[in-house]
Amino acid sequence: MTSLPEELLLLALDDETGSVHSDAIGLGLAGAQLVELALGGHVVLEGGRLHASAGDRTDDPLLNAALADIATNGKPAKPSAWLSSRGRGMVSAYGARLAEAGLVKHQKSKTLGVITTHRYPATDTSVKAEVRARLDAVVAQRGGAPDPRTEALASLVHAIGLARRLYGGRDGAGARKELRALAEGDWAARAVSREIAKATAAITAAVAAAAVTAAAGSS
Template identity: 35%
Template sequence: MTPPPPGPTLPEELLLLALDPQRGRPYCRNRFLEYATAGAALAELELQGWITEERGQAQLVKPLEPPDPLLATLTRSLPAPGKGRRGSGVSATRLVRQAGRQVAGLYLDSLVQRGVLRRETHRFLGLLPYHRHPVVAKDLAAQVRERFAAAERAGFPDHRSRALAALVSAAGLSRFVGTDRTSRAAMRHLIREQWPAHAVHRNVRRDRANQSGGGQRVRRAARGTTVNGA
């Protein structure tokens, strides 16, 4: 079991890498960032020894909740150890999809409350509200980026850095964190090794496929045909 880190947890590091420090907007789609934040929480729970994975199922291995209240929120979505049939758990892909928005919201709220981020509310077309989160604690954000760059130069030598690199790649963030083409390729390969990142990747890929299919239907409808050519 890896002890809790003295600094930011993986979800917090991910968010600080994903947000434009000045404008406060994510470098990827909001939904992809939600998936990645939930995946980062799963990776943190695994590193701290609270959960494991078997055949795509996230499983609790301890009967008690973790002391971190944000991580504890996610563990409540999992059946207690020993409950149900042997090896029972929750699909990591489904968990990331269902919990992403809540988990990302909780971590953003926490970072705002602690003065790491600032919340700005804007309105789309003057009607629909949305938020931006510029970085206030610029030194902390710079440290996170420096640690990521150092891990990249070292080839992501430990489990924590590999987990973060895989999540960054799965969310489509790798080109925004200063990586070169070789490093981006290495990060893509890490997705296969890191099951939380793989769950994120599957959801991102599903959303992109759905969007592509929707666009195709619109284009074909405009030509007077349907998807199946009828």
């Protein structure tokens, strides 16, 4: 069975080009790790902070790394604070896992001979189709209450801005509304959304400052 982070990455990948359709996928994958750990009883959210027992283990090396980071982080951290330090390297880690499973092919290239680009075009879309079918059932409110993992997946899809890609246009408005409602009730999705908002604000401020400096230099 694929893990929640793997399912989220599959949904974010373009099957043909292998590019990722979300600038916030790293934070989303870290958020998916938190959900997996919480559903497995390895992490508890108490008083708005993450708690984990030192020495606790799962059968997943990537989740174990996240779990160890939570357990040995000293003072229990707020989910958004923990996420802010975990986004980097997530796509590579889970992209490699999908490639090992034969679901994607890892392609690496260089732009201008300097910037390395990683892409993951699909080689087997059967698992992604099953994940998408589960997500479609949730947003269409079919089959009663969704299972916790699929509900969390739906929430994270909204949190990382993937909803409009998967359910675009006027026809997808109802699906996007359902995803937003799910995300508002999910603590991991809310934490991811807060970190995305902070990152966006920081980028906007940097661009504005650069523009002011450039204007001052030309006057």
